[in-house]
Amino acid sequence: MATLYGWTGKILRVDLTTGKITETPTSDYVPKYIGGRGVGARIYWETVPPECGAFDPENALIFMTGAAAGTFAPTATHMYVGCKSPAMIESECYSWSEPGGHFSAELKFAGYDGVVLTGKSPKPVYLWINDGKAELRNADRLWGMWMTNLMLELKNLHGPESRVAAIGPAGENLCRQAPIIIEHQHATGYPGQGAVMGSKNLKAIAVRGTGAVTVAKPQEQIDLWYHYRRLLTRTPEEFAATGEWPHRTRTLCYYIWHHSHPPYCVGHPEEPDLAGYHKNWGEDDPWLTDYVRERLDDGRIDFGRASCYACPVGCALRIRSKDIDMPAEQGQCNDLESLPQYTWAGTGGSHRAYPHTPLEPPTQGKLWGEQDMWYNHICDELGLSKTSTIGYHLVWFMELVDQGYITPEDFPDFDISKPWTSETIRGLMEMIAYRRGIGDELAEGEVRYLKSLYDQHPDDPALKGVYDGVVFLGKYHLARVGYPRPVPDKHIYRHGWSSSADGMLQMATQTREEVQKTNGGGKSYSASRCVPEPLTAEEATAVRERGDLLYFGHKDATKSSKSWEYAPHVSIVTQNLQMIQGSISYCAWAGAHLQYSNLNPPDYLGDWEIGRKELAVANGIEMTQDEIIEAGEMMFNLERCIHVREGRRREHDMLPDWHFEDDGTGLTLGSWTTKDEFSDALTRYYTERGWDPNTAIPRRSTLERLGLKDVADDLESKYGVTLLT
Amino acid sequence: MTEKETPKKVTRRDFIRDAAVLGGAVTGAGVLAGCGPTPEVITETVEVEKVVEKEVPVEVIKEVEVIKEVPAELQQAIGHVERDLEACSGCRTCEAICALSHDGVVSPALARTWIVDHIRSSVIEGYTCKQCEGPECLYACPVEGALYIDEATGARVINPEKCIGCKLCLEACIQYPNSPIRYDAQREICVKCDLCGGDPLCVKYCPESALSLVKKEA
Numbered sequence: 001m002a003t004l005y006g007w008t009g010k011i012l013r014v015d016l017t018t019g020k021i022t023e024t025p026t027s028d029y030v031p032k033y034i035g036g037r038g039v040g041a042r043i044y045w046e047t048v049p050p051e052c053g054a055f056d057p058e059n060a061l062i063f064m065t066g067a068a069a070g071t072f073a074p075t076a077t078h079m080y081v082g083c084k085s086p087a088m089i090e091s092e093c094y095s096w097s098e099p100g101g102h103f104s105a106e107l108k109f110a111g112y113d114g115v116v117l118t119g120k121s122p123k124p125v126y127l128w129i130n131d132g133k134a135e136l137r138n139a140d141r142l143w144g145m146w147m148t149n150l151m152l153e154l155k156n157l158h159g160p161e162s163r164v165a166a167i168g169p170a171g172e173n174l175c176r177q178a179p180i181i182i183e184h185q186h187a188t189g190y191p192g193q194g195a196v197m198g199s200k201n202l203k204a205i206a207v208r209g210t211g212a213v214t215v216a217k218p219q220e221q222i223d224l225w226y227h228y229r230r231l232l233t234r235t236p237e238e239f240a241a242t243g244e245w246p247h248r249t250r251t252l253c254y255y256i257w258h259h260s261h262p263p264y265c266v267g268h269p270e271e272p273d274l275a276g277y278h279k280n281w282g283e284d285d286p287w288l289t290d291y292v293r294e295r296l297d298d299g300r301i302d303f304g305r306a307s308c309y310a311c312p313v314g315c316a317l318r319i320r321s322k323d324i325d326m327p328a329e330q331g332q333c334n335d336l337e338s339l340p341q342y343t344w345a346g347t348g349g350s351h352r353a354y355p356h357t358p359l360e361p362p363t364q365g366k367l368w369g370e371q372d373m374w375y376n377h378i379c380d381e382l383g384l385s386k387t388s389t390i391g392y393h394l395v396w397f398m399e400l401v402d403q404g405y406i407t408p409e410d411f412p413d414f415d416i417s418k419p420w421t422s423e424t425i426r427g428l429m430e431m432i433a434y435r436r437g438i439g440d441e442l443a444e445g446e447v448r449y450l451k452s453l454y455d456q457h458p459d460d461p462a463l464k465g466v467y468d469g470v471v472f473l474g475k476y477h478l479a480r481v482g483y484p485r486p487v488p489d490k491h492i493y494r495h496g497w498s499s500s501a502d503g504m505l506q507m508a509t510q511t512r513e514e515v516q517k518t519n520g521g522g523k524s525y526s527a528s529r530c531v532p533e534p535l536t537a538e539e540a541t542a543v544r545e546r547g548d549l550l551y552f553g554h555k556d557a558t559k560s561s562k563s564w565e566y567a568p569h570v571s572i573v574t575q576n577l578q579m580i581q582g583s584i585s586y587c588a589w590a591g592a593h594l595q596y597s598n599l600n601p602p603d604y605l606g607d608w609e610i611g612r613k614e615l616a617v618a619n620g621i622e623m624t625q626d627e628i629i630e631a632g633e634m635m636f637n638l639e640r641c642i643h644v645r646e647g648r649r650r651e652h653d654m655l656p657d658w659h660f661e662d663d664g665t666g667l668t669l670g671s672w673t674t675k676d677e678f679s680d681a682l683t684r685y686y687t688e689r690g691w692d693p694n695t696a697i698p699r700r701s702t703l704e705r706l707g708l709k710d711v712a713d714d715l716e717s718k719y720g721v722t723l724l725t
Numbered sequence: 726m727t728e729k730e731t732p733k734k735v736t737r738r739d740f741i742r743d744a745a746v747l748g749g750a751v752t753g754a755g756v757l758a759g760c761g762p763t764p765e766v767i768t769e770t771v772e773v774e775k776v777v778e779k780e781v782p783v784e785v786i787k788e789v790e791v792i793k794e795v796p797a798e799l800q801q802a803i804g805h806v807e808r809d810l811e812a813c814s815g816c817r818t819c820e821a822i823c824a825l826s827h828d829g830v831v832s833p834a835l836a837r838t839w840i841v842d843h844i845r846s847s848v849i850e851g852y853t854c855k856q857c858e859g860p861e862c863l864y865a866c867p868v869e870g871a872l873y874i875d876e877a878t879g880a881r882v883i884n885p886e887k888c889i890g891c892k893l894c895l896e897a898c899i900q901y902p903n904s905p906i907r908y909d910a911q912r913e914i915c916v917k918c919d920l921c922g923g924d925p926l927c928v929k930y931c932p933e934s935a936l937s938l939v940k941k942e943a
Contacts, residue, residue, distance in 0.1 A: 071831050072821045102817070109833065160841050212832030212911070218825050225822075226930065305933055307816030314814045314932050 017119030035067030037582030054086035066585030070108030079104035087192035110209025166204035168383020216620030229312035576632030802856035802879035815842035819927035854918035865897030
């Protein structure tokens with residue numbers, strides 16, 4: 001057999017019910033399904049029956065490294081984690097996420113390309129993987145531990161170099177949005193894999209490897225890494241020389257927040273009323289609170305750098321705080337932050353703008369108050385999602401307090417009507433993680449909670465406004481997307497992505513809503529958005545037209561974000577490339593920036609072939625760009641078939657009606673289009689995909705063309721789905 | 726003259742023979758050479774289990790009758806790589822590029838510069854080869870030419886053709902047990918920092934500029 005470059009060749013299968021551990025060859029899935037998200041989807045298709053519930057033992061928790069993970073491929077540090085998600089709106093269905101960090105590389109060094117966990121252990125266990133060996137160990141003593149103690153315990157046992165993915169009390173108590181926390185720095189985000197892990201009585205996975213990963217073309221990979229590094233960033237010295245951005249991370253964040261998503265970019269010139277929490281990022285950040293400023297000055301806090309494995313960017317931050325006393329057993333409050341998005345401060349888009357938020361005045365509109373630090377820390381400790389637990393949605397929480405649906409009596413241990421202190425935040429988070437009192441309902445996730453409220457009070461327009469704002473998409477999506485923000489005086493909430501045509505089409509048809517439309521291609525190279533030096537209007541247009549022609553085959557493909565004309569095609573190409581991104585799996589954030597880095601000439605069109613190049617040098621798989629896009633299409637169809645098997649149809653891709661209301665904010669689709677026009681665009685999307693436009697089910701001919709005949713056969717014979725030819 | 730700078734000579738034949746005879750310790754007998762500084766006879770005790778574990782072909786033993794000699798005035802390295810632990814992000818780009826460029830695979834266990842990131846306490850330990858003035862690794866190496874001084878850079882370098890994988894250099898390193906000399910179990914040899922011929926890739930590729938080549942003062 002030919003060498004599988006970039007792979008170790010083995011996928012670990014762990015049946016937690018029996019404790020039996022086996023290995024299967026990775027070559028069952030690659031190169032056809034590339035790796036990561038593609039292989040994960042295929043394993044899910046083969047493993048998890050559609051009738052299985054998220055917390056049933058039959059559910060599989062799938063960790064799959066990307067094709068280039070563990071090699072020196074630039075930013076290829078991410079790891080697919082998929083399962084039947086307990087956190088989706090109303091119904092449980094397939095979802096996934098891609099946390100970064102060192103875990104995927106370490107797993108390959110330990111000799112495994114992926115881990116598939118099924119069953120349910122009779123008692124708490126953790127999985128220890130070390131250099132080609134894996135064993136389940138007793139976790140009685142670890143069960144219930146908060147994250148710091150757990151990590152310290154496991155690292156004491158297995159060495160500081162070991163990497164740990166674990167759940168906190170929130171996962172153990174099946175909080176539907178509990179993520180798996182990886183090394184304190186990364187989390188699996190929204191789909192609630194932590195709760196699934198808790199349902200399997202699995203507390204942690206610790207991995208340590210001293211093996212090697214082969215690379216097809218070592219020197220070419222070294223050159224590619226350096227090439228992309230120069231596209232993405234400069235050395236600290238070079239930045240210092242320009243005097244503009246003393247640290248390169250700011251460049252990345254700056255462009256993420258100021259150029260890729262202008263509609264809701266806080267601090268954006270178009271929205272000066274919102275605090276510029278990402279305007280800068282570092283010790284001379286003018287937006288730092290006095291609280292942090294004082295402590296930076298006298299050394300009680302300092303910032304350090306953190307990074308995913310061998311990443312040329314390294315956008316994360318360590319915050320070492322010496323004076324926030326956590327409970328005695330927690331030790332120092334040292335926080336590792338991933339992208340600043342995933343922080344309390346990152347929720348500024350919502351709660352900062354909300355005048356009723358009873359935060360201490362100095363924190364309002366600024367970065368890193370005491371509560372920020374506490375919130376980050378307590379979420380990590382309890383294994384709660386920073387973004388989805390309350391984070392972005394503090395607005396609706398406070399709104400419900402104002403409306404009287406949540407009362408101070410719900411919180412016997414602290415007073416939520418007074419300015420929030422660290423104790424308030426800690427108390428609230430603990431109530432959720434341990435499902436105490438009203439925390440039990442909140443732990444079901446905001447959508448389920450709000451739905452139950454809404455069902456009880458269907459006639460309250462204010463409550464409907466809150467509910468609408470949270471339920472952004474349909475039943476087969478995750479609840480959260482974008483950043484709900486209040487519309488003043490209207491008691492309603494709107495999301496930032498509502499105004500872009502291709503973005504909305506992508507959202508409506510994804511298996512997971514939170515996929516940056518910039519991933520892997522798409523319109524993100526658009527010169528008008530990303531070049532700091534102002535081009536003349538004619539120059540910017542010329543660059544965009546050349547890019548549009550290259551990416552989408554028509555010079556006006558992304559001319560207007562408020563037109564459906566090319567949106568279906570732009571969405572399809574972008575989604576196919578996202579699939580490749582997730583399979584390789586390079587970073588969605590940094591990867592997007594390869595396409596529109598400010599460090600390149602103004603007429604730089606981006607490099608949408610990053611996936612093709614990484615695959616060629618890491619795995620030795622030579623494909624043309626067309627073949628890559630078709631592979632992405634195949635895997636996207638496979639994911640769709642999974643959802644079709646679980647009941648998803650065209651009606652579930654339809655957006656809630658409020659999107660089509662023109663509320664005068666300019667944030668809704670209703671400000672420029674109608675429901676019929678959206679529906680027509682969906683039809684064109686399905687037609688171009690080769691799906692039945694009436695049901696949104698892929699046609700048999702489409703699946704067969706893409707090499708998914710067995711999937712088509714199974715859909716018809718096993719699952720009773722009728723396919724058009 | 727400190728012990729570190731003591732020139733010494735050990736023949737490979739003596740080494741092997743004594744290792745086999747004594748089983749637990751080895752006496753390195755000094756043998757006079759025709760030129761160079763006056764050698765001293767030194768005796769040292771080392772673990773030899775690792776030597777006898779590996780089968781050394783007979784013809785190799787014949788080959789190494791040449792006397793190994795370390796001159797008193799060692800050529801110094803042009804510099805050494807140093808890590809600024811404050812600036813280090815723990816990304817391990819240095820580890821990846823080191824193994825990939827030298828061995829063609831990505832493997833932190835082969836990286837001649839490496840770190841341990843104590844994530845929770847945010848403390849990073851880092852180890853890089855100091856290219857010591859009096860290199861214990863070189864003194865410890867029992868094989869003529871297996872650990873030698875590169876003429877161009879002065880780096881203390883392992884010749885993979887001659888290395889027998891005894892790990893004595895690794896264990897003699899002043900940073901042991903956190904030695905930046907690594908053992909390649911696949912090839913059964915030790916590997917160490919060679920300054921990449923004068924332009925260390927870990928320095929060039931470090932995203933944080935945490936690594937630098939500290940030049941020796943003239």
